[in-house]
Amino acid sequence: MGNKINTNELLIKNGRVIDPLNNIDSVCDVLIEEGRICYVGKVQKQMPEDKVIEASGKIVCPGFIDMHVHFREPGDEEEETIRSGSHAAVAGGYTSVVCMPNTDPTIQDETSIEFVHRMGRQTRKTHVYAMGALTKDRKGVELSEMGLMAGAGAAGFTDDGTGVQDASVMRKALKYASMFGLVVSQHCQDSSLSGNGVINAGFNSMLLGLPGMSPLAEELMLWRDIQLNKSIRAKYHAQHISTKGSVDIIRKAKQEGIPVTCEVTPHHLLLNEQTVAEYDTNYKMNPPLRTDEDNAALKEAVKDGIIDALITDHAPHLQSEKELEFLYAPFGIIGLESALPLFGKALIEDGIIDWPELVAMLTCKPAEILGIDETKGSFTKGKWGDITIFDPEEKWQIDVNKFFSKARNCPFHGWDVKGKVCYTIVGGEVRYSSERD
Ligand SMILES: NC(=O)N[C@@H](CC(=O)O)C(=O)O
Ligand SMILES: [Zn+2]
Numbered sequence: 154m155g156n157k158i159n160t161n162e163l164l165i166k167n168g169r170v171i172d173p174l175n176n177i178d179s180v181c182d183v184l185i186e187e188g189r190i191c192y193v194g195k196v197q198k199q200m201p202e203d204k205v206i207e208a209s210g211k212i213v214c215p216g217f218i219d220m221h222v223h224f225r226e227p228g229d230e231e232e233e234t235i236r237s238g239s240h241a242a243v244a245g246g247y248t249s250v251v252c253m254p255n256t257d258p259t260i261q262d263e264t265s266i267e268f269v270h271r272m273g274r275q276t277r278k279t280h281v282y283a284m285g286a287l288t289k290d291r292k293g294v295e296l297s298e299m300g301l302m303a304g305a306g307a308a309g310f311t312d313d314g315t316g317v318q319d320a321s322v323m324r325k326a327l328k329y330a331s332m333f334g335l336v337v338s339q340h341c342q343d344s345s346l347s348g349n350g351v352i353n354a355g356f357n358s359m360l361l362g363l364p365g366m367s368p369l370a371e372e373l374m375l376w377r378d379i380q381l382n383k384s385i386r387a388k389y390h391a392q393h394i395s396t397k398g399s400v401d402i403i404r405k406a407k408q409e410g411i412p413v414t415c416e417v418t419p420h421h422l423l424l425n426e427q428t429v430a431e432y433d434t435n436y437k438m439n440p441p442l443r444t445d446e447d448n449a450a451l452k453e454a455v456k457d458g459i460i461d462a463l464i465t466d467h468a469p470h471l472q473s474e475k476e477l478e479f480l481y482a483p484f485g486i487i488g489l490e491s492a493l494p495l496f497g498k499a500l501i502e503d504g505i506i507d508w509p510e511l512v513a514m515l516t517c518k519p520a521e522i523l524g525i526d527e528t529k530g531s532f533t534k535g536k537w538g539d540i541t542i543f544d545p546e547e548k549w550q551i552d553v554n555k556f557f558s559k560a561r562n563c564p565f566h567g568w569d570v571k572g573k574v575c576y577t578i579v580g581g582e583v584r585y586s587s588e589r590d
């Protein structure tokens with residue numbers, strides 16, 4: 154070491170250290186040197202006071218990774234920017250996020266991928282990745298320049314916001330993407346069935362007199378993609394799955410050894426068409442909230458290890474647009490700053506799983522899908538010192554007015570929850586602390 158001043162040195166003491174990849178769940182210390190994980194265990198080393206975090210009673214785990222967020226830059230900076238979204242991310246415990254390409258213009262070339270990375274680096278909050286469009290202008294007709302985007306560091310490809318409707322285009326997309334070893338993330342939705350629907354097709358859509366979206370719109374495309382991928386064996390990932398039928402399809406595919414991974418949001422676990430406040434557009438999102446039977450099936454899927462990643466699908470929109478009539482308001486809700494306690498409520502408080510399983514779906518599992526597991530997602534020595542420290546017992550009330558996000562479209566405002574992020578550390582640097590917020 155000599156007399157070199159190492160600013161990114163940190164010792165986190167006495168926390169419940171959970172590192173699912175390495176099967177660690179014990180009360181001990183984590184030492185970071187030169188911004189990287191150096192040692193997990195009992196550390197005797199004397200450190201300056203400002204380099205020590207006392208974490209007794211708290212959970213210390215690899216930094217959370219959200220593989221599905223919308224930061225609206227370029228083009229809709231009034232809704233969210235990479236800067237404001239990154240602040241929201243660290244406040245929620247996220248040390249890596251992946252931006253979706255449904256921006257204006259679409260993220261579909263090297264320059265745009267590099268732009269997102271650069272803005273993320275300059276903000277110095279969370280690591281910011283981007284997926285590129287799977288097809289040109291997300292139109293589902295011609296393939297995008299995947300090779301160039303892969304070269305620029307794209308985290309995968311997706312037309313999120315819409316699914317690729319044409320089966321032969323999807324087959325080509327899977328084949329082409331597999332050459333780069335990157336994930337293809339599909340927003341599974343057959344638009345001939347979802348049509349102009351705005352909520353789940355069923356009792357509630359009839360009651361409210363609103364056009365419905367059939368669960369089959371999701372399930373048919375998911376089933377089709379899995380059949381296509383049987384022989385191609387690309388990295389195929391189903392985004393924000395919402396129905397029991399989707400769970401059954403993925404369960405079967407996994408049993409048959411067909412490559413498929415999937416993700417679920419807090420809202421599809423906790424809310425359903427019965428909990429929708431009438432005509433409140435904070436309950437309008439895509440896919441729509443389904444039924445309590447679907448909530449139960451998704452939780453069961455988590456328990457059985459069918460769900461690979463927990464994501465927020467953080468989708469900021471202007472209040473003025475969300476105030477439009479239900480039929481015309483945009484789809485989507487924000488989620489980064491409320492995700493942890495909501496996942497806790499849905500999965501831990503209900504006794505479905507314990508923290509190590511939950512942490513895995515926020516860390517090593519998404520890291521593997523994204524192919525960033527060489528540097529992130531666990532406490533293996535040499536990985537980046539990306540760490541989330543949270544108090545699993547701290548009670549608080551969700552208040553959208555305290556969010557760092559520019560947006561306020563969140564149906565969980567006012568909810569009493571448990572589980573609060575205390576520190577978010579990136580590369581050994583404290584990028585968020587609840588004491589300073
Ligand atoms: N989830 C949503 O309801 N909206 C997303 C698009 C998407 O994820 O499909 C958005 O970009 O606003
Ligand atoms: Zn989507």
Ligand SMILES: [Zn+2]
Pocket residue numbers: 221222223253313314466468
């Ligand atoms: Zn999305």
